[in-house]
Amino acid sequence: MDEKARILQLRKELHQHNYNYYILNAPTITDQEFDMLMHELMDLERKHPEMADANSPSVRVGSDLSQDFVQVEHTTPMLSLGNTYSRTDVEDFYNRIREGLQGEPFEICCEQKFDGLSISLIYENYKLVRAVTRGDGVRGDDVTANVKTIRTIPLQLPEDCGCPANFEIRGEVLMPWQSFEKLNAEREAREEQLFANPRNAASGTLKSKSSAVVAHRHLDAYLYYVMGDSIHEPTHFGRLAKARQWGFKVSDHVKLAHSVDEIFEYIDYWDVHRRELPVATDGIVLKVNSLQQQQRLGFTAKSPRWAIAYKFKAERACTTLREVTYQVGRTGAITPVANMDPVLLAGTIVKRASLHNEDIIKQLDLHIGDHVYLEKAGEIIPQIVGVNTEARQQTGEALGPKVSFITHCPECGSPLVRYPGEAATYCPNDTACPPQLKGRIEHFISRDAMNIESLGPETVDAYFERGLIHDVADLYQLKVQDLWGEDGTKARSANKIIEGIEESKKVPFERVLFALGIRFVGKVVAKGIARHFKSMEALFKASIDDLLACDGVGEVIASSVRTFLREERNITLIKRLSDAGVQMCIEEKEMASTLLAGMTIVISGTFEQHSREEYKKIIEDNGGKNATSISKKTSFILAGEGMGPSKREKAEKLGIPIINETEFLAKLEV
Numbered sequence: 001m002d003e004k005a006r007i008l009q010l011r012k013e014l015h016q017h018n019y020n021y022y023i024l025n026a027p028t029i030t031d032q033e034f035d036m037l038m039h040e041l042m043d044l045e046r047k048h049p050e051m052a053d054a055n056s057p058s059v060r061v062g063s064d065l066s067q068d069f070v071q072v073e074h075t076t077p078m079l080s081l082g083n084t085y086s087r088t089d090v091e092d093f094y095n096r097i098r099e100g101l102q103g104e105p106f107e108i109c110c111e112q113k114f115d116g117l118s119i120s121l122i123y124e125n126y127k128l129v130r131a132v133t134r135g136d137g138v139r140g141d142d143v144t145a146n147v148k149t150i151r152t153i154p155l156q157l158p159e160d161c162g163c164p165a166n167f168e169i170r171g172e173v174l175m176p177w178q179s180f181e182k183l184n185a186e187r188e189a190r191e192e193q194l195f196a197n198p199r200n201a202a203s204g205t206l207k208s209k210s211s212a213v214v215a216h217r218h219l220d221a222y223l224y225y226v227m228g229d230s231i232h233e234p235t236h237f238g239r240l241a242k243a244r245q246w247g248f249k250v251s252d253h254v255k256l257a258h259s260v261d262e263i264f265e266y267i268d269y270w271d272v273h274r275r276e277l278p279v280a281t282d283g284i285v286l287k288v289n290s291l292q293q294q295q296r297l298g299f300t301a302k303s304p305r306w307a308i309a310y311k312f313k314a315e316r317a318c319t320t321l322r323e324v325t326y327q328v329g330r331t332g333a334i335t336p337v338a339n340m341d342p343v344l345l346a347g348t349i350v351k352r353a354s355l356h357n358e359d360i361i362k363q364l365d366l367h368i369g370d371h372v373y374l375e376k377a378g379e380i381i382p383q384i385v386g387v388n389t390e391a392r393q394q395t396g397e398a399l400g401p402k403v404s405f406i407t408h409c410p411e412c413g414s415p416l417v418r419y420p421g422e423a424a425t426y427c428p429n430d431t432a433c434p435p436q437l438k439g440r441i442e443h444f445i446s447r448d449a450m451n452i453e454s455l456g457p458e459t460v461d462a463y464f465e466r467g468l469i470h471d472v473a474d475l476y477q478l479k480v481q482d483l484w485g486e487d488g489t490k491a492r493s494a495n496k497i498i499e500g501i502e503e504s505k506k507v508p509f510e511r512v513l514f515a516l517g518i519r520f521v522g523k524v525v526a527k528g529i530a531r532h533f534k535s536m537e538a539l540f541k542a543s544i545d546d547l548l549a550c551d552g553v554g555e556v557i558a559s560s561v562r563t564f565l566r567e568e569r570n571i572t573l574i575k576r577l578s579d580a581g582v583q584m585c586i587e588e589k590e591m592a593s594t595l596l597a598g599m600t601i602v603i604s605g606t607f608e609q610h611s612r613e614e615y616k617k618i619i620e621d622n623g624g625k626n627a628t629s630i631s632k633k634t635s636f637i638l639a640g641e642g643m644g645p646s647k648r649e650k651a652e653k654l655g656i657p658i659i660n661e662t663e664f665l666a667k668l669e670v
């Protein structure tokens with residue numbers, strides 16, 4: 001088969017596998033096999049740019065092109081729904097429909113109210129051609145490139161699935177709880193402001209300038225409104241079922257109700273069980289099922305008369321504020337924390353809550369001893385949302401002292417500063433404030449950075465206190481004999497620590513860049529910058545404009561990088577790291593190929609053409625992983641002379657291919 005035909009075949013297969021995986025939840029191949037096919041496709045597409053297809057499954061991986069959003073007018077305005085928190089309003093809605101339909105029987109379709117941001121998807125000739133946000137209802141942002149990275153949204157519909165060639169479907173883009181928690185944990189590690197809830201996170205992500213960032217954050221989408229007269233299906237429920245058949249993600253929990261009681265049953269069930277759903281929902285949407293009846297009921301200026309949203313009340317608790325303490329982070333950011341009497345809120349005991357910043361404390365006019373209301377933002381992070389000021393008089397207790405933000409660092413005593421336009425307060429003493437120094441080292445050794453697993457935060461703390469390390473470059477001066485002794489570290493673990501530090505010298509440049517802890521430079525941005533500039537030397541020379549030319553880098557990041565690289569002590573630190581052997585450029589070989597991506601390879605025996613160490617490097621340079629022992633996960637064994645019989649036996653038992661040196665090199669064409 002020629003390469004062009006193979007591209008078409010791979011695209012078809014990958015679309016099918018995406019469908020099996022994301023919609024049917026029934027993959028027929030392993031993730032590894034999927035990655036292999038995807039890499040094959042991407043390699044072939046690179047070789048044949050004339051075969052470019054905006055809807056190839058490879059666009060899911062995200063493009064490196066940066067984009068600004070163009071505003072587009074909606075085909076028909078995207079209206080919102082009438083909202084209510086009251087059950088009486090639901091009864092009134094039901095009665096209004098009954099009156100409006102003059103006694104004709106009707107059904108109400110009950111569904112989840114997804115808490116994300118609405119999106120309109122336009123398909124032309126079975127292809128996704130445009131995705132637009134709600135915007136002001138009349139015009140929205142064209143976010144097509146970003147939406148294409150959402151794997152549950154079909155890019156290409158099968159022509160024989162029964163769907164019209166051209167139609168519009170609307171729904172909600174969401175960040176699943178799992179992705180949200182992961183993202184916030186990453187942001188916490190970087191001391192960036194956390195997203196208060198998945199909706200804000202989804203919205204921030206969808207507006208990102210880099211679709212690679214979007215792809216990394218794993219958004220999802222549920223569709224709930226199929227539009228168009230060419231679809232011959234007279235009910236909303238029926239249309240949802242069709243959309244599901246065509247390959248869209250549609251909630252499985254849609255139900256038809258025939259009375260107000262059935263509606264309340266649905267509402268009460270989901271008020272409790274919504275916590276088991278993978279995405280955030282904040283209520284229930286009720287829609288008249290028959291489209292013909294919908295038409296008769298019509299619209300008001302703002303919303304349809306045939307639908308209403310019932311919103312769940314957020315759970316609240318009340319407790320007493322006892323103390324406000326302050327934490328100093330790696331970047332020097334000061335976080336005020338409210339310490340309260342323990343209280344039960346939505347299933348967990350809460351006694352501490354972040355107060356975020358000085359302005360929030362002022363807004364709340366907090367006093368020690370205040371009765372405060374707590375809610376869980378996005379159902380997980382407890383937040384003080386108000387103060388019961390009446391309780392101040394009722395309890396007759398004297399009003400405690402007003403909480404005012406500290407003026408000096410609780411750790412090093414330096415006067416604190418606030419930069420214009422920023423909500424956070426900082427301790428500026430980044431050369432000597434202990435939590436900042438320790439925090440930077442902890443970040444440097446963390447898994448996504450230099451991955452020095454043998455060192456943990458406690459060990460860093462102990463070495464810091466013993467005066468062995470002050471900054472990350474000191475790590476590379478440590479000797480085994482420095483480490484054993486005082487804190488009881490045995491020779492073996494001392495050796496392991498030194499080995500781990502030594503090993504980190506192989507960590508690729510993009511992770512070194514992330515490890516430096518430059519403000520606003522997360523993993524994805526660091527990768528983009530590393531690949532764009534290729535070396536620290538080039539990055540040192542980069543102007544703001546050069547930085548802005550890099551995908552995912554805006555004004556804030558560009559100026560942060562520039563400031564960091566202009567500071568004398570950072571220049572010295574980077575020089576010391578470089579002298580110690582830490583990677584300061586992308587090795588050509590690092591980019592050799594992705595032929596072994598997703599594969600785990602075990603090396604056994606001795607070889608003629610390259611040493612074992614060299615083979616290890618070749619595997620890594622081509623995207624593979626080297627493992628020491630054989631398991632089910634092993635892709636193949638690279639066997640030389642004298643491979644142990646027990647290894648051979650195990651490989652044969654697990655059916656793992658054994659290949660020799662020549663075959664391996666032929667595979668890579670080296």
Ligand code: IVH
Pocket residue numbers: 079080081082111112113114115116117118171172224225285304307309
């Ligand atoms: S139907 C013409 N169904 O809630 C009716 N909306 O103000 C179109 N939403 O902007 C909307 N889940 O973003 C509908 N199952 C659902 C929904 C839903 C969430 C959002 C949508 C809309 C807002 C209502």
